Amino acid sequence: MGYAGINYAPIRCLMAKASEGVLHYRVHIIGGGWLGWITKYDANDWYNGYAGLPAYMIDGVQAYLTGVDGYEVQYRVSTVGGSYLPWVTGT
Numbered sequence: 384m385g386y387a388g389i390n391y392a393p394i395r396c397l398m399a400k401a402s403e404g405v406l407h408y409r410v411h412i413i414g415g416g417w418l419g420w421i422t423k424y425d426a427n428d429w430y431n432g433y434a435g436l437p438a439y440m441i442d443g444v445q446a447y448l449t450g451v452d453g454y455e456v457q458y459r460v461s462t463v464g465g466s467y468l469p470w471v472t473g474t
Contacts, residue, residue: 393463396435397444400424404450410434411443447474 399408409420418434425432435441448456456474461467 391463391465393440394435394460395437395440396433397441398424398426398433399446399458401448401456404448404454406446406448406456408434408444408446410441411445412436412439413442415439417443417445445474 394410397408397410399406405422407420407422409418411417412435418436421431421434423432434444444458444460446456446458448454455472457470457472459468459470
């Protein structure tokens with residue numbers, strides 16, 4: 384358990400992976416819409432390795448897990464002010 388990113392700075396890109404199964408994740412950018420689903424974890428792959436666009440702030444995250452029965456993804460984020468939002472289980 385831990386966190387990634389810079390305190391008090393908005394999220395612009397996100398990489399995530401699962402130890403089992405396949406993690407599908409995507410982000411919503413402010414003033415835009417949902418970007419495509421990502422299943423890889425590779426900072427060098429601008430198109431399929433992570434979710435987000437460096438020039439745009441993220442205001443939403445969705446994720447789900449496939450390939451393993453009986454498990455769901457669980458995640459949460461904090462606001463720019465530092466307060467964590469409630470845990471989300473499933474998409």
